[in-house]
Amino acid sequence: MEENNVLVDVRDLAVYFHIEQGIVKAVDGVNFKIEKGKSLGVVGESGCGKTITALSLLLLHPQPEGRIEKGNIFFYSDSGDRIDIAKLGINSKQIRQRRGNDIAMIFQEPMMSLNPVLNIGQQLMETIRLHQKVDKKTANKIAVEALERVRISAPERRMKEYPFQLSGGMRQRVMIAIALSCNPKLLIADEPTTALDVTIEAEILKLITDLQKELGMSMMMITHDLGVIGEMTDDVVVMYVGKIVEKASTKRLFDEPLHPYTKALFKSRPEIRTQGRLSSIKGSVPNPYMQPKGCSFEPRCEVAMDICKKKAPGFFDLGEHLVSCWKYSDGEGL
């Protein structure tokens, strides 16, 4: 990985929630890089910190209870300058200029992510006019183009419609149009198709892939659907309770998943030939206030050893394939 190819470099990022019942380590020492023009998949169960990680790239993790405790989020601009997003003020002008302009995001629920009282045109033009110094007429033109880009028919008419007049897939297209209206360098897609039905899902995923290639942007795809990861991403990180447990290229991971959690995820996928009951991962995500001392997956792990209870594993590199599991330690780190 050459340094000048990297767009976002997250180092040892930790986001903790300080709430009445105690401290929840939502994101706990996460490292990953997103390369220019490439896409990174983030997989994991609900509540494992995927979304919080993504939101913290924009400093939009839930506040005031959530705080970035440590770590860096380096963002490389075109000129090669490096800024550390984690060090910016939470509502500072610098971060607001990044949001929407450099880093855009689309969400899981297209039903909820458009303002019900503003029409499509107003919402598109808002983002455009926040980042580009253009008059209303030009903004309108850019907005129509943005709608054309996401293959919405009769864009001029849609501009005047309200979210309730659009279908779910249509709304997600509008969300994508808004996100891409300022040509961002990174698109964060937070389970963009979970709320859509299967046929629409395929269309939207194809649209996102096409537009990513067309605009040459990077993408961070958050999902719990391994099928989506396999189709859309170049690299994958697997997250479990706030930590990354495995990191590899998508091909490597699909060829040979290493971590017991990843293996279990693959096993619980439905396949055409699957007979009888689908296998599931026994147990559930540990209580966030009382995390095990050792490996956090140990209580649910089928191949747990003694050491797993006592000490959390570090990363073991198996040649461009990082995994955090004692099984691959070869006696190192014990």
Added chain:
Amino acid sequence: MWRKFLKHRVAVIASVILISLYTVVIFANFFAPYGMLTSYKFHTYAPPQVTKINFFDKEGNFHIRPFIYRQVAARDPKTLRFVYEGDLKQKDYIYFFVRGEPYTMLGFINSDIHFFGVKEGSLFLLGTDIIGRDLLSRIIFGGRVSLSIGLIGVIILLIIGTIVGTISGYYGGWIDNFIQRIIEIIRTIPQVALWMALASIIPKEWPSIYVYLGIVIIFGLIGWAGLAREVRGKVLAIRRSDFILAAEVSGASTSRIIAKHIIPNVLSHIIVIATLSIPIMIIGEAALSFLGLGIKPPMTSWGLLLTQLREVQTLKHFPWLISPALFLVVSVLCYNFIGDALRDVNDPHSR
């Protein structure tokens, strides 16, 4: 939205009534047959003539223009009170756009044309008070105070309630806690008692226009608590919704998010609460004035007009003096009907 509102027939009728009431009181000088303070000393406690309007004279001839027989006063030899009878020889025809007392309306319209009236004699449709002032005219002028106090008070209430409620809901944390406790304190004190306490602070020697403004401000300063609490609840819900996050992701500033995304989404609630707050203030003003803590003469209001009835004997002998209460009830009911209809229109669960 409008179509849905128009389906509430009662509310539509109520709006028409309210709009006419406001038109009449705004152009009070024109619509009132007499001035607010003009008194006719030979017509004290004259009964209403609205029931004495005739189209047929005593010979049975039909007149296209209605008329009344001129009211003449005579002393009752036993009680020494005035008794009024129609003089059957004198027919006073009622005209529209008739010339009467000169006036200056709204500060710049000088005229002497009244909406209706008689050219000679007198016309007291709702009777007169103790010093012979036309009650209908006084109700129309008093309506200026009664009907405007709710509107102006509601504007103050809206501004304070929306700002405080939005801050409370948007920022959360200790700010929210602090504001909510203040609201609770305000709401635990009985409203009428608080009105009275604050109204009694207004110096007695102030001119009546200042007293009026003072009362408006008191209503605004007390009434915001309920609105602020409702706004806060809505803002809290909207604050965590995805479209606010989406706006933040787009790089919108806090002030922009509040003004463009949050307020428009709570606006419908604010309008409903505001509409339902107006009648509370109208009643409040009437109550304060009735108790002598509100509007002072020479200004008048519907509540103040009712103070004449503090003794039940007065009501027994001169029952028409209760008519300001009728206007009070009608306008309060109209506001309530409109408020209820707006609530239905805004409720996504109603069909």
